[in-house]
Amino acid sequence: MNGMKKVYEYIIVGSGVAGITIAKKLLENNPRTSILMLEAGPEIPSKERRPWWDYITLDQTPYAFTYDEDWEAKSIGNINWLSNGARVKAVGGSTMHWGAWCLRFKPEDFRLYTNTGEGADWPITYDDLENYYYQAEEYLSVCGDDTENWSPRSKPYPMPPFQWTAADGVMLMAFMKLGIKPGKMPMARYRKCFTTGTCKYCPFGSRFSAQNILSDLLENKLYKNFILRSNTPVRKINCRSKSEIESVECLDNVTGAITTESAQKFIICSGSYETPKLLMNSKSSWWKNGVGNDADLLGRFIISHSMLKVRGRYPENKERWFQEYDFPTLMSRTYDSPERQKIGKIFLFKNRVLPNVDIASLMIAGKTPEEIDEIMTGPMEMELQAFMEEKGKFENRLQIVEGTDRFGLPLTTINFNRTETENANARENLKLMEKVIVEMGYEVVLSKTEDPGAHHTTGTCRMGKTPELGVTDEFLKVHNIKNLYLCSNGVFPTGSAVNPTLTLTALSMRLSDHLIAQQKKIKTSINERSRNTATTTL
């Protein structure tokens, strides 16, 4: 190798759930596979005692400093798009802080344009993903209820569900009276979960974190050719020709060194923001608008979920209910149905915090035991929340602007606008939710649509059958480039009404199988060629 530049089999950009899942599958298939993983953010401990105690006593997480500041990701549309708090820029990506609600999309989510004339269709169907959904549920250890069958499933959940809590009772009753089918929230938790409610910094590693999987891969002596470089933002993709990528340019944030790294295949897994931004930032004589961007689709069609909230108040809380888990246990997908696709499907769930009395804060404020008892049994609030599906619009877009953030990545603007029809649709959905609160016998004290948070951003480098419809093909390969793949929520043509990570994990597994099948095909073809050559020689 002296004097020769190392060419990896794969360079994976980003170390979140997508990147880690693909690396793991490729290494399990062939432990000698050479993979360079590049991560812009730092390594942050995920199971140490001090950060956990700080989380308990100060409500601080050790990764919060990596969140976007407003100057790093600016909202410029008629709706305030919230980036701060949405994504973790560190080894492990946003799985460092995710809630791990794991819901499958529904078959109609893959046919939004066909069904409504708005948004887009996926180039694949639910059936293409069903087996991968199951694999993803096993991998993430999803605890769910087999009997609900919101989406067709060929196998049961790997783990039993978390049960409804007593505090769910009154809302559960209202659901039933109104014909809303109640369900149990599918959550990714390993068997060792101690239900501490401190899932955003789990002291036991009881919830899937890409960082923990990554540690296993790095410690595995068989995987000698797997390398992780943290604090190394990738700034540009270099082309060998219009149809082939040669290398990536990256910056070592610690030493300041700029290097180029080469590979046979490149997989960009750096989330819905950084994946399209990297391609947009890679202009060349072959790709004047950025790699894979001749149709001007990169960064377009950005969506997330609108959060709808209806809160009710009841004059007393004799049973002293408070939310005992840090996640909702009661949900419903009754209005997440094909009939409601046009107006915007909603996924209902009980607020994961209310009812709540912060006992410690009352003690800190000097309240006596008797005063606290009175507050505990006094008026209480419960809230029904929903994610509402948004539909991608060409003019809603994410763009790069001059300058870099604290991690050496280009600055971002998000131009997100809603129409009056979309606002009216949200109000109609809120009315459905208000009926539940009224049926509970509670007084409605709040009914509103929140600004969209970037947690569930999709659409920014969506897949499509042709280069005019999407940036990538159905196997996530960028159209007209033979060795560049994208794997992030950005490739979703639609966002559905539910959380995206399970679907992203399923797509990562599907891509891994595709890459492994390609490897096998090449190997077979080489073997055949060698045999033919040998025969000819004989």
Place this chain on the structure above:
Amino acid sequence: MDSNLTPMIGGPVCNEKTSPGLLQGDRQVLTHNNKEFLWKIFVQIGYTWKNVRFDSSNLKSSWLDMIAAKSNVAPSYTAEYINAAYVVGELINMYGEADAFYRLFLKNGIPPGPPLTRLAHAKMYVVNEFIIMQVMASGFKHFGGVNYHGYVKGSRYNLVKEVREIEINDASGVKTNNI
């Protein structure tokens, strides 16, 4: 409690001015006596709010874990812990033990805002965090519920329910299984 109506308690130690940030003292060592004194503060929290059993002794291992994590890893709380010991010592000398803790927890007169005195430091960095830890470690049970943010009871795969669950008798009836 209305801090505006209660004059701030304590003597010269309690009322000495300090900057609001964490007191520096990374090279100081928390002695056995320091820890025993701090433990006394923690136990008094349980007595004041009557929300623990066994004089809090069943919570001591968790409490020691927190003290170790907060004093052995930067930024260290050691100087805050030593400060709290002196502050509470002065309060006990001035008011007697029972009244000292009553005043410290319920009638301290500390003005709202950043902690600018040694007493305010002891309240914010030590007493308040002890209260949060005590409630999380099981103190919440007295006020209702069987699980709480941070409570480490055990794996959910055992015979004891981790929350109050609900039982459904039929399509229209809900019965609470209030354990």
